[in-house]
Amino acid sequence: MIERRTVFKAALAAGAATMAAACTSTSEDGGAQTGGGATTEAPPVAVITAEPAANAKNVPVLQPVTVKVAQGTLTEVKLTNADGKAVEGKLSDDKTTWTSSESLGYDKTYTYTASATGTDGKPVTLTGSFATLKPASTVRVTLNPTDDVTVGVAMPVSVKFTSAVKNKAAVERALKIETSTEVEGSWGWLSDQQVDWRPKEYWPAGTTVKVEAKLYGVDLGGGAYPRADVTTEFKIGRNQVVKIHTPDHRMNVYRNGSLFKSYPCSNGKDADVNLNTPNGTYIIMTKEPSAIFDNARYGYTNVNKKWACRFSNHGEFIHENQDNAANIGRANTSHGCVNLLEADAKNYFDSALIGDPVEITGSRLGPVVTSDVMDWLVSWSAWQAKSAL
Known part of the structure; x- marks a missing residue:
């Protein structure tokens, strides 16, 4: 009798172990197995993110679009406008970040699609769309002197807007003067629609002047934005x-x-x-x-x-x-x-x-400063005070 009870207990224990083994186990590749032998794959480790995020609104047109992957490398990134035209961009050397390299359009919808392979060898994808800001109005900007002209040594550089500018400091920061000879000068606002640059003294004869007004996407105030960047290159003539x-x-x-x-x-x-x-x-x-x-x-x-x-x-x-x-x-x-x-x-x-x-x-009549060309009618310090910076 004693021997028979011992055999029964051993059999019972063996049966319990068999039942436990049938309920759950771990596969060789780390996936979890359920009853019946099914395996659940571990999720991919790579994660793709984008900025702007999907469904973002009023995105600034100068904000670069970036797509990044963590724990993996990007295999393909596409950013297209509503017409399906691709936006230019560049992939980083380590293939973890893609950055757009051209400005976006006002009031446009863009779609991105990205693929990557994780460090675990598993593929991941990301898609999304966003919309850029819609200006209340767009403003035409002109530059004078125009390209390829030769002008006198007192010629100012003049930037004019078809409507009033409120954010004058932002505009000045977007303006750049490059000269072949070092020249001291300053921007000065003659009105809400005109900012000029003049040298402290007359230009040196023969100077080449390049001007960049990278104003596209700059908030002029009140929801107004410039239509485009403008540039010019001209030369100063004899004195x-x-x-x-x-x-x-x-x-x-x-x-x-x-x-x-x-x-x-x-x-x-x-x-x-x-x-x-x-x-x-x-x-x-x-x-x-x-x-x-x-x-x-x-x-x-x-x-x-x-x-x-x-x-x-x-x-x-x-x-x-x-x-x-x-x-x-x-x-x-x-x-x-x-x-x-x-x-x-x-x-x-x-x-x-x-x-x-x-x-x-020698005249009894003083300078008339009501003209839109009065750059040399004020002192240098008074001119500098006309800058918004």
């Missing part, structure tokens, strides 16, 4: 400066600091300060072989004069006035312009560049 001391009735032209030409002239009427040629440093703004002058207040309209070089938006020109020949070189009788004899006006016209400085002294 030529016009100097007029109004009581002398002479217009002297200097090249590289030396007297180059001297012309008799008649300036604004001395007797009427409102008609004086105003003091200050101006620039040649336009050159017109033939110009029409109108001023009904002073009794003349549709008057045609030749070889006209505008130097102020207040209304001043250097031009031919053969009708005033009797006073040229003798008396100031114009309405603010600088009158020259026809041959002299043509000779000067042919020598002038847009951006040449015109320095007026």
Whole structure:
């Protein structure tokens, strides 16, 4: 009897062990087995993430899109716009990060698809879409001087906007000046729609100037954004400066600091300060072989004069006035312009560049600073104070 009970207990224990083994066990590759022999695979170790995240809204167009993988390497990344066009990007050397290399469009939807292989050899994928910001308005930006021109030594760089700018500091930070010769200068806001850069002193002759206004995607304020970046490259010409001391009735032209030409002239009427040629440093703004002058207040309209070089938006020109020949070189009788004899006006016209400085002294009328070209009418410290930075 004793022996039979011992055999029964051993059999019972063996049966229990067999039941336990049938309920759960571990496979050779580490996967869990359930009753019936089924195996559950361990999840892949690689994890792909993207920035912006899926379904993000109002994404800045300058924000690079990045796709990263942890515990693996990327095998393919595609970023496409709504038309299916691929966005350029670059994979890092270790193949763990992909970064877009071009700006995104305003108010667009983009989709990314990424694949990777984990350190465990298992593949993973990620897909998602996001939408970029929608501007309340887009603004046209222009740069002057334009490409490939040669200008005078007082020419400012001018950036103009078709609507007012509120975030002026952000705009200035997006502007870059590169010169072939080191030049000290500063940006200054002349209005909410115009910022200029001028050198502290006149440009060195022969300087090459490159300007980049990388403004696309910059918030101008109020939901306004520039339509595009703008750039220009131009050259500074020879150093030529016009100097007029109004009581002398002479217009002297200097090249590289030396007297180059001297012309008799008649300036604004001395007797009427409102008609004086105003003091200050101006620039040649336009050159017109033939110009029409109108001023009904002073009794003349549709008057045609030749070889006209505008130097102020207040209304001043250097031009031919053969009708005033009797006073040229003798008396100031114009309405603010600088009158020259026809041959002299043509000779000067042919020598002038847009951006040449015109320095007026001796007048009772002070500088007129209401023009959008008044960069040299304030001191250097006052100009620097016009910067938003």
